[in-house]
Amino acid sequence: MLAPGLLADGAELEKVADGAIWAEGPLWLPDEQVVIWSDVVGDRILQFDPATGTRSVRRSGVEHTNGRCFDAGGLIVQCCHGRRALERVLADGTIETLADHWNGVRLNSPNDVALAPDGALWFTDPRYGITQPGEGHPGVVEYGDHFVFRVDPDGTLTPVATDVVMPNGICFSPDGSLVYIADSSSAEDGAGGGTRTIRVYDVDGGRRAKSGRVFAAVSRGIPDGIRADAEGRLWASSAAGVEVFAPDGTALGILEVPETTANLVFGGPDGHDLYIAATTGLYRVRTTTRAASSS
């Protein structure tokens, strides 16, 4: 149960679309009034039109895309496991590579991305797309770690957080002074190690993540995609569903989802609908809040 006041009166979770193998990376497109999301393993991008209630395939053979956001110019930026890249989708559908190498070697498999207030794109680079069957292509970790990177508008690529074991979801606080990064390292650790925590950092001059500390831990499974709302709360995906935390990290309850949740996004005509990518399905619930402008 979520704390009172987070969901609209009478709101109920509904499954609005299905058919994915592993749903990730939802994004509401205001210009088209649709939600798109990744079927990472199915290697396609799906689309749901709430006006007609129909699901369609937006694009297939996409090299296993994952998380996405808008850039400062309003174009879609997406993480791509198969190409081990962060890429931009131009207006005509052409894919432009924003980053795929660092220090002369390939990135691992960019997982999720967020737009910083200064127009830079921050993305996480765990190894799932080169180690998990079906999520990309087998490969090795060429730079020997799993970093969070910043790509400046001029293309410069810089590590901004290097102390997250397995960085996954990422978002900024409403004023951009904080960045939240989910650590999903317990996912691969059969011995019960790793963490299921969400870390928070000060954004130092817009350039680096500093003074990292644990913000919260999810109750079950791992934290994957995360989003801040306009009031500075954090909405986090987990095996339980969607777990919400106050700005000080206090748990505000769980919206239980029937399937393991990987990511989420606020959207809909007025921004109050929460769309949830959870394994096979896309779910929706009506909230009383909306996205933080910079999340």
Ligand code: MG
């Ligand atoms: Mg993810």
